[in-house]
Amino acid sequence: MMGYDHEQEAKEEESHLYASPEEMETLVLEDHPSSTDHPANLAASSFSALSRHPLSPPPEIFTTTDSVDKSDAYSFAPLSPSLSHHREQRSPNSSFNSFLEPPSYADAMFRSFDGEPSEVDGHDHSELSNSEYIHISVSDPHKVVETSNSLVPGGSYYYTYLITTRTNVAEFEGTDFGVRRRFSDVVTLADRLAEAYRGFFIPLRPDKNVVESQMMQKNEFVEQRRVAIEKYMRKLANHPTIRKSDELRMFLQVEGKLPLLKSMDMASRMLDGAVKLPKQLMGDPAAVVLLDEVVQPAKGGRDLLRIFKELKQSVSNDWGSSKPLIVEEDREFMERKEKLQDLEQQLSNVSQQAESLVKAQQNMGETMGELGLAFVKLTKFETDEAVYECQRARALDMKNVATVAVKASRLYRELNAQTVKHLDKLHDYLGMMLAIDNAFADRSSALLTVQTLVSELSSLQSRIEKLEVASSKIFGGDRSRMRKIEELNKTLKVTEDAKCCAVREYERIKENNRSELDRLDKERHTDFLNMLKGFVVNQAGYAEKMATVWKKVAEETSCYARGLS
Amino acid sequence: MQQNQQSLSGLSQSPRSPQSEPFLSVSVIDPVKLGNGVQAYISYRVITKTNLPDYQGPEKIVIRRYSDFVWLRDRLFEMYKGIFIPPLPEKSAVEKFRFSAEFIEMRRQALDIFVNRVASHHELRQSDDLRLFLQADEETMERARAQEMVIFKKKPADLMQIFKDMQAKVSDVVLGKEKPVEESTPEYEKMKHYIFELEDHLSEAQKHAFRLVKRHRELGQSLSDFGKAVKLLGACEEDALGKAFSELGGRSEALSTKLQIEAHHLLMNFEEPLKDYVRAVQSIKATIAERANAFRQHCELAETVKLKEINLDKLMLTRSERVGEAEIEYRELKAESEEATKRFETITRLMNDEMARFQEQKTLDMGLAFHEFAKGQAHLANDIADAWRSLIPKLEACSSS
Numbered sequence: 010m011m012g013y014d015h016e017q018e019a020k021e022e023e024s025h026l027y028a029s030p031e032e033m034e035t036l037v038l039e040d041h042p043s044s045t046d047h048p049a050n051l052a053a054s055s056f057s058a059l060s061r062h063p064l065s066p067p068p069e070i071f072t073t074t075d076s077v078d079k080s081d082a083y084s085f086a087p088l089s090p091s092l093s094h095h096r097e098q099r100s101p102n103s104s105f106n107s108f109l110e111p112p113s114y115a116d117a118m119f120r121s122f123d124g125e126p127s128e129v130d131g132h133d134h135s136e137l138s139n140s141e142y143i144h145i146s147v148s149d150p151h152k153v154v155e156t157s158n159s160l161v162p163g164g165s166y167y168y169t170y171l172i173t174t175r176t177n178v179a180e181f182e183g184t185d186f187g188v189r190r191r192f193s194d195v196v197t198l199a200d201r202l203a204e205a206y207r208g209f210f211i212p213l214r215p216d217k218n219v220v221e222s223q224m225m226q227k228n229e230f231v232e233q234r235r236v237a238i239e240k241y242m243r244k245l246a247n248h249p250t251i252r253k254s255d256e257l258r259m260f261l262q263v264e265g266k267l268p269l270l271k272s273m274d275m276a277s278r279m280l281d282g283a284v285k286l287p288k289q290l291m292g293d294p295a296a297v298v299l300l301d302e303v304v305q306p307a308k309g310g311r312d313l314l315r316i317f318k319e320l321k322q323s324v325s326n327d328w329g330s331s332k333p334l335i336v337e338e339d340r341e342f343m344e345r346k347e348k349l350q351d352l353e354q355q356l357s358n359v360s361q362q363a364e365s366l367v368k369a370q371q372n373m374g375e376t377m378g379e380l381g382l383a384f385v386k387l388t389k390f391e392t393d394e395a396v397y398e399c400q401r402a403r404a405l406d407m408k409n410v411a412t413v414a415v416k417a418s419r420l421y422r423e424l425n426a427q428t429v430k431h432l433d434k435l436h437d438y439l440g441m442m443l444a445i446d447n448a449f450a451d452r453s454s455a456l457l458t459v460q461t462l463v464s465e466l467s468s469l470q471s472r473i474e475k476l477e478v479a480s481s482k483i484f485g486g487d488r489s490r491m492r493k494i495e496e497l498n499k500t501l502k503v504t505e506d507a508k509c510c511a512v513r514e515y516e517r518i519k520e521n522n523r524s525e526l527d528r529l530d531k532e533r534h535t536d537f538l539n540m541l542k543g544f545v546v547n548q549a550g551y552a553e554k555m556a557t558v559w560k561k562v563a564e565e566t567s568c569y570a571r572g573l574s
Numbered sequence: 575m576q577q578n579q580q581s582l583s584g585l586s587q588s589p590r591s592p593q594s595e596p597f598l599s600v601s602v603i604d605p606v607k608l609g610n611g612v613q614a615y616i617s618y619r620v621i622t623k624t625n626l627p628d629y630q631g632p633e634k635i636v637i638r639r640y641s642d643f644v645w646l647r648d649r650l651f652e653m654y655k656g657i658f659i660p661p662l663p664e665k666s667a668v669e670k671f672r673f674s675a676e677f678i679e680m681r682r683q684a685l686d687i688f689v690n691r692v693a694s695h696h697e698l699r700q701s702d703d704l705r706l707f708l709q710a711d712e713e714t715m716e717r718a719r720a721q722e723m724v725i726f727k728k729k730p731a732d733l734m735q736i737f738k739d740m741q742a743k744v745s746d747v748v749l750g751k752e753k754p755v756e757e758s759t760p761e762y763e764k765m766k767h768y769i770f771e772l773e774d775h776l777s778e779a780q781k782h783a784f785r786l787v788k789r790h791r792e793l794g795q796s797l798s799d800f801g802k803a804v805k806l807l808g809a810c811e812e813d814a815l816g817k818a819f820s821e822l823g824g825r826s827e828a829l830s831t832k833l834q835i836e837a838h839h840l841l842m843n844f845e846e847p848l849k850d851y852v853r854a855v856q857s858i859k860a861t862i863a864e865r866a867n868a869f870r871q872h873c874e875l876a877e878t879v880k881l882k883e884i885n886l887d888k889l890m891l892t893r894s895e896r897v898g899e900a901e902i903e904y905r906e907l908k909a910e911s912e913e914a915t916k917r918f919e920t921i922t923r924l925m926n927d928e929m930a931r932f933q934e935q936k937t938l939d940m941g942l943a944f945h946e947f948a949k950g951q952a953h954l955a956n957d958i959a960d961a962w963r964s965l966i967p968k969l970e971a972c973s974s975s
Contacts, residue, residue, distance in 0.1 A: 024740035115958035348810065362800040369796040373789040387775045394768045397930060399937040406937075410944045417951070474881040534815050535973075541818055542969045556955035563948035569941030 051411060143246040144175040145261070147239035150231045151189070152318070167191050168231055170238060174261045178255065186262055192217075194267045195238055198260045199268045202251060207451040207514075208521030210444045211251065212244035249528070282525065283313060303462075303507045304514045306454035315461075319454075322461040333463060345526055346449065353442045360435040367429055375423025381414030409565055413558045424551040431547060434540040438533065452522055457517040462508040469501045598624045598693045602638075602686040605678045615639050616678055618685065622708045631703035634709055640665075642707065643685055645719045649703040651694065655864045655917070656924030657698065658932055661853030676838075678743065680846060687850065700906060715956045755873045756866060765929065766862060780848040786839045794833030801826030814972040821968060826959045834952045842948035847939055854932070868918040875911035882907050 046212055149171040173187035191216075198215035215237035218230075242261075246252050285513050300313065307319045384407050391404040482488040604619040643662055663684035666672045689708075692698045706718060754832045802825040808819025882904045889897045894947045 100876040108917050174676070263919070288887065352807075352810045355803070355810050359803040359807050362796065362803040365796040366793075366800045369789070373786075374795050376782060376789045378786045378788055380779065383775070383779040383782050387779060390771065390775055394771075397769075397933045399934050402938055403933075403937040406944050410948065413948070460795075473888050534811075537811070538813055538969065538973050541822055542966070542973075543967065545822065545962045545965050549959050549966070552955045552959035552962065555961055556952050559948045559952035559955060563945060563952050566941055566945035566948060569938060 014079070036445045085397065091209075093274055106336075109123070141178050141534065142176060143178060143252060145242040145246055146173050147171070147235050147237070147242060148173070150235055152375070153191075168192075168236055170235070172238075172242065172261060180258060181262055188260075188262065188264050189258065190267065192234065193271075194260065195241070196269055197267060197269050197271050198256055201256045202245075202254065204448070205249060205254065205256060207455070208443060208448050208449050208518035208525070209248075209250060210525045212241060212243055213443050213447075303458060303510045306451070307458065318465070319457050319461045322464060323457055325464075342519070342522065344566050351443060353439070356439050356442070358434070360439060363428075363432040363435060367425055367432070370421055370425045370428065374425065377414050377421060378418030380413045381418060384408075384414065384539070387411075393522070406566055413562045416558050417555050420555055422553050424547065427547045427551075428544065431540055431543040432461060438536070445525075448522055448525060452518050455511065455518050459508065459511045459515050462504060462511050466501065466504055466508060469497055469504060473497050473501065524567035543570070583594065596624075598622070598626055598629070600686075600689045600693050602682055602689060605682050607673065614673075616673070616681075618682060620689070620708065628705060630709055636708065636710070636715070637712055638707070638715065640681070640685075641719060642715055643688065645722055646692075646703055646707045647688075650698060650861070653703070654698060654924075655868065656861065656921035656928070657695070658854065658858050658861055658928045659698070660688050660695075661850065661857045662688055663853075666872040676841070680842070683842065683846065684850065702810060744836055746832055755870050757869050769855060769858050769862065773852065773859070776852045776855060780845065780852055781847050783840075783845040783950055787837050787845055789835035790833050790840060794830045794837065797826045797833065800828035801830065803814065818965075818969055818972050825965060829961055832954060832957050836950050838889060839950045840908050840947065843950070844943050845972075847943040851936060851939065854936070858932070859923065861921075861928075865918070865921045868914070868921050872911070872918040875907070875914045879904075879907050879911045 073203065130307050147170050150168045151170075153169055155165040169188055169189040169191045172190055174181070174187070175185050177184060186524070195214055199211075202211055218234075245257055251257060258267060302315075307315045388404045388407045388411060391400050391407065395401050395404065414512055476490050476497070480487040480494065483490075529571065599622070601621045602618050603621065605616045606618075607614060608617050610616055615641045617637050620636050620638050622629065622636075624631050647659060647662050650657075663681050666677060692701075692704055698704065706714070710718070803823075804826060805820050805823030808816045808823060811819060812815070882900075886897070886900050886904050889900050
């Protein structure tokens with residue numbers, strides 16, 4: 010009997026798993042870019058590498074430059090990703106009103122980060138209803154040596170990280186707590202979320218980075234991972250639906266072993282599937298679809314037969330002469346999808362150009378600084394060796410220019426650090442594109458399941474019909490055929506139930522897609538607007554400061570100017 | 575005197591009335607490419623406005639090329655030892671850069687400055703070679719230039735001198751006197767040391783200035799690319815946000831232009847004056863070498879004269895027939911020695927004056943260059959601030975809608 014496998018197993022046995030893209034390399038049913046190769050990730054990693062370049066402005070800047078107002082008592086640590094750990098919630102608009110004060114944005118730019126909603130954890134752009142918050146931080150990596158069955162003596166170890174949460178969300182029992190988790194726990198959380206929230210734009214978890222980890226220094230790697238986990242946690246807390254999930258709550262709060270089912274590796278799944286296959290092929294009546302499984306995609310599951318069937322269906326969709334019985338007919342969805350692809354391309358382009366811009370600003374600052382230093386040396390030289398009075402005058406002019414050049418160089422460096430921060434939003438959204446791809450993939454695979462079941466149904470029905478016709482030709486009925494028809498009818502019923510289930514699932518995912526798209530549009534609108542504002546205010550502010558210092562020197566040297574202009 | 579008005583283009587004020595102070599003002603303009611292929615070159619129009627009696631006034635226009643300027647400078651260097659001859663821009667090393675608009679403009683500016691400096695130097699302006707350069711027709715100029723190209727162009731007396739110099743060098747080595755004789759007064763030592771170290775410092779500053787020009791260009795380019803990309807992104811978004819992106823992209827592109835303009839301004843008004851300063855210092859080093867030569871000649875001749883004197887006395891004591899001959903030789907040598915001494919002393923005197931003038935002039939030149947630098951940067955920063963600031967109300971409007 011052909012059908013989906015009935016699984017009688019109890020809760021202990023693992024349910025079907027959602028394979029993350031990189032694990033599907035051996036069984037790819039559709040074109041799915043591996044997340045590590047995505048250009049967004051490459052750009053993001055090189056971008057953030059750039060931001061970790063020695064661009065960090067020394068904090069003493071604010072005491073040496075006289076152009077800085079005393080009111081800028083703001084302590085400045087622009088590059089630290091854990092900048093806003095304990096920032097209280099602020100209405101995003103209040104600090105921007107202060108920007109309307111003419112004329113100087115020089116002060117305003119230091120306040121521009123106050124209102125950035127994305128800096129604050131657990132905040133979302135629209136639903137600030139109960140002023141709920143979830144602050145998560147990841148810290149304190151500890152090395153743990155695995156004592157059991159390691160082939161290498163004293164070899165195997167892993168790191169655990171302390172995950173501390175501060176929240177006022179009621180579902181959590183408590184307001185301040187922390188647990189220790191290792192990276193594979195994070196992977197498990199990601200997998201469970203992907204299963205439970207099909208159709209949602211689930212933030213992508215940090216990469217496993219197997220090869221890279223061998224190349225790096227251990228502490229560098231651990232630090233990078235810590236940062237990545239923290240970013241991921243915060244993104245999860247920022248998602249209006251996922252932040253309420255049980256999975257996240259358990260991850261954040263339950264001490265000891267993570268009470269989520271572990272993800273199984275590909276090989277074991279395939280092995281299980283291979284064991285079941287003969288039973289399915291033999292037409293074992295017990296080998297019928299389990300409704301639970303229908304709501305998960307075939308890929309990455311253990312039902313080899315189902316995988317083959319859906320593969321066959323997708324091939325027939327693409328190459329077959331007749332259209333499948335149910336198609337993606339949501340015009341609006343197709344349009345939005347196309348627009349998103351367009352958006353992704355442009356985002357990637359802008360992010361590349363933004364990187365060049367940052368590099369150019371950095372170079373400008375460096376060269377300006379070098380020029381200033383060269384003049385400082387010259388000044389000292391002329392002063393030391395002065396024979397004529399005019400040499401001293403020249404040395405003084407030179408000193409003024411050198412001082413300003415060095416100041417300008419520092420300003421460029423700061424400007425750049427801020428620019429990097431602002432334009433990082435682009436990378437966040439590029440990363441989100443992958444999450445969106447996943448959500449759309451959920452939809453396609455659910456559709457494929459439906460289509461497969463529908464054609465399954467129709468083929469069952471035609472077989473039944475054929476048998477009935479054949480059997481009716483025999484007087485008194487055909488025992489064996491009747492039996493067969495009965496069996497097929499049973500299978501038909503089960504398959505119909507499965508199909509209804511699959512259709513429901515498909516509709517659910519469609520709805521999730523839609524609501525997420527709406528959310529994306531709204532959030533993106535706000536985020537990008539803030540990004541632009543931040544960028545522009547930043548540029549204007551620093552340009553103003555530079556204009557001020559250069560103007561002073563221009564005035565001091567105006568006696569040399571020709572009488573013409 | 576109007577010292578404070580003295581700028582890079584020299585005394586270029588027009589006379590209040592034709593009979594008043596003598597003036598000589600030159601401009602080098604209108605570069606034109608002549609010739610074909612490998613032999614192509616740039617020619618310039620040199621316009622001389624003057625009321626000096628020796629010159630064909632009030633205005634004369636001639637066509638000159640770079641090698642003509644080189645001829646003039648070589649002649650001046652020969653004739654006016656001790657004076658810091660104004661420097662020329664370098665020959666271009668890279669072939670394809672030779673005819674770029676920017677290179678030609680930089681060269682033209684430098685040549686203009688060169689000629690004007692010569693014309694406003696109280697000694698150099700009297701040079702016959704200068705007059706030839708400014709007034710002669712093209713064929714005469716070409717002939718003069720061709721004569722210089724002859725390798726052994728030196729007069730026989732000079733050839734003898736070269737021979738003697740070589741002899742002296744050899745004998746020095748043979749006699750174990752490796753080091754040539756050098757003056758070593760503390761002031762002069764200090765000056766030499768100053769010049770040599772100054773060149774290093776200035777070269778470094780000029781190098782960074784040149785790089786800064788490049789950085790401006792690069793920033794301009796990336797602003798332009800960024801602007802374009804942002805505009806495309808804006809096309810994906812709708813309404814207010816799309817417009818915001820598109821405006822931002824537009825501003826970015828506009829600023830790119832401003833940066834390119836400032837890059838050019840920085841090149842011509844800050845980097846080039848610095849480069850000019852470096853060249854001037856190198857010219858001084860050449861004069862220092864000349865002074866060293868003159869000093870050596872003066873020393874050696876003085877030595878030789880002493881020896882000749884001793885020899886003459888010996889001959890006179892022994893009443894040899896060779897006394898007459900020796901006496902003549904002695905007198906000739908004495909005259910030569912006195913000449914050499916005079917030459918050396920002239921160079922020393924001139925150099926002292928020149929040094930003072932040089933320092934004064936450089937304070938003015940650099941002051942102006944710094945002023946231009948600061949002014950340019952201030953303008954640029956203001957433009958940038960204005961451009962971005964003008965966007966803010968628009969962005970505010972977007973978020974409130």
